[in-house]
Amino acid sequence: MTDDQVWTDTGPDTSDLPDEAAPVVAVVGRPNVGKSTLVNRLIGRRQAVVEDTPGVTRDRIPYDAVWNGRRFTVVDTGGWEPDAEGRAAAIAAQAEIAIATADVIILVIDAQVGATDADEAAVRILHRSKKPVILVANKVDDARSEADAAALWSLGLGEPHPVSALHGRGSGDLLDVVLDRMPELPEADYATESGPRRVALVGRPNVGKSSLLNRLAGEDRVVVDSVAGTTVDPVDSLIELDSDTWRFVDTAGLRKRVKQASGTEFYASLRTQSAVEAAEVAVVLLDASEPISEQDQRVLSQVVEAGRALVIAFNKWDLVDEDRRYYLDREIDRELARITWAPRVNISASTGRAVAKLAPALRTALAGWEQRIPTGELNQWISGLIAARPHPIRGGKAPKVLFMTQAGIRPPKFVLFTSGRLDPQYVRFIERRLREDFGFTGSPIAITVKAREKRGKPARK
Template sequence: MNDKLPTLVLVGRPNVGKSTLFNRLTGTRDALVADLPGLTRDRQYGTGEFENRAFVVVDTGGLMPESADPLAALAEDQARLALEEADHVLFLVDVQQGRTGADESIARHLRKLGKPLTLVVNKSEGRPHAQSAGDFYALGFGEPMTISAEHGQGVNVLLRHVLEKLPAIAPEPPRDDGTVRVAIVGRPNVGKSTLVNRLLGEERVLAADFPGTTRDAIAVPFEYDGHPYTLIDTAGIRRKARVWEAVEKFSIVKTLDAIERAHVVIAVVDAQNDIGEQDAKLMGLIAQRGRAMVLAVNKWDGLAPGEREQVRYQVSLKLPFLDYAPVHFIAARHGSGLGELMEDVQAAYEATTREFSTPELNRVLEAAVEAHQPPAVLGRRIKLRYAHQGGRNPPKIVIHGNQTEKLPESYKRYLANRFREALKLKGVPLLLSFKTGDNPFKDKKNQLTGRQIKKKRRLMARVKKK
């Protein structure tokens, strides 16, 4: 994020409405929201604008003091890291549940930090301020602000109160800055979050040795080798029969949305577990959506030579439709193979967003046809006349000719491979579209001259006499 923008950090125990307020302040639906505690675990960053002032908002996992849940401890570590970045802390409490022992424990910790702080009493819709705030004066943060994050009540007043104490920075106009959006997807526990943390060089998202650690799609901006990226760590997608939690269903929706918005997808599989049907289905979905893809086979370290050969065989056997996607064998925990992986991510981005000139495409088409002619249909040879670009991300090439609807699939694959090779497209599912030119005279009637009309009448009269 832009370091110059003031940073507001949302903290509080689980299910007090932090993610709802995050979405309200950023004008997005980036944070998962449901009536379930512990839904947010990682830091979620977003930007907001209010009265021509820009700011950063950080949503954190719910703080659960003395919880036995190991993930709760990891989420609390993430929240503490966020608090170190805070210019102002918004401490949320829930008026419907009243002041709790967990609120008091969090308040004691926040007082030690000495950060500028506003106590925010949420879910106060329909209640007088005095009634909503009364129970929370005892937390020792002065006059609480009462809001309803869900309905927007009191949020503008809260923002004015907070932002008037922070540097006033106007929002920058939106621009295409060349940032590459990279979604990291795969089954649970294949090492997606570990890969993100290793690329960033910090423990930015939760990584633990049990599935389901990541529930939301967490977007993290960073720079690698001089190129700006946004990494999107997604929840692991497992078989439908195992998707029983409502939270996990929401996570899958967020993962699919991340795939849709990405320029490039890093599909991660586990070298120490079989590549299964679920891996193939997920990657088939990515290919179907036309996203550029790089395959990362993780946990490669520690495998014997024979086991490595078996993994390579599994990749070629179960993922044959990914012949366009470069494969990298990596160890995310130790960082091996990540440099080459990111080189191919950048190459895939450049390929999927590239503009092709029409003469360039026609030269490739002409060379392909000259090397291997299209087949004849009923004695009449199919002719491919010219090609032009029909779209980007993924790249689409439109080829015009006659009888193109009768081209066999084998010849279409041949053309796709020739274009991919000639244009040096890496990691991109090239789309070919074929169009048959219509006869321009098929719906037009020949207009006869006066002399031709008289001649036609004489001929018709002779026919009748005979």
């Protein structure tokens, strides 16, 4: 992070794209043909878990992608085997759900192995789906291997598209084909909501995420156990709360950073991270009966860095006595000083205390996340602010703010055009006053400074 930047998004910047209901592209195929590697190529970043061991991907995991200005969603799926049993059958079922809900399907086949009986069975099912299917011959690393891809014409799915997901060969051409096969959305769809607002329940293990989800649902949707780590995969539930339907996702408790976790915990952490990035707002649960820990701070940072709206819920409030409240107030002042903008609710998932307050807090956070200030009003505001408190003089001269604009929402992003570099402390002062005067409750804010360099002088690095 540079001095000129307070916060930035991860992944492609889609702020200038229309908020349409993004088409869905499902990537399917039998185990270990390179689906997750291809997904990483399509979305332009390494996010899907890739390992040589078959069966690493078990769920339907969506990722946002952009190509040639068009936004779409890529769904990574587990290995699809039509006659699978046990856990493999459950994984295959998830892949079949992805097919049923997709607009375009990419069938990945290992060109080095050729079409197997499982591939041919998958082709028969895809023919019945009546969906556009793109046949991808993966692991075609050079021109000599293209003959292997040509042999897949026999499957009857049309032209096989040779790709090397590992090296990127042919991935751009494949993306062009994907865009051609996508349905054209009617103009009215650009202004409509894509469905229930997506809420991720996150927190360290055993803070009561699953208990809260069950309380909100009014039934046992997920397993609850006193043993930490019961939830491994994110669990989606449509829940009606305060007259609105919300899509809640219960996630695995985060113990360590993703890079430090291992085994099942690593994959659980990665899926939780994906659930946060796929959500619009996150409810971070903290155990009110225990001190705010480093793990709690890490979870909060993950949500802020993902650029999601945030609500902090202090759970187990029924276990908090007067002494604990005294110390908790001081912990909040000390440990949560950097995110005073997040709404806070005190709840008890076990007794149901104040859980009804979650819906208003979620709406407030989402409103801040989507808030936009007109450019004229914003520049009037920044002019008055700088006149009242100018930037400190550095080297005999103070940099001027020439112009300010809001570049995007979800979360709000601002750009300051200046005659020189601004002190990071001054940028933080601007952010603080932005919140005081305009709100943005429940949302992180990104402020970027673009300094105009003097003519004839090289840009400072």
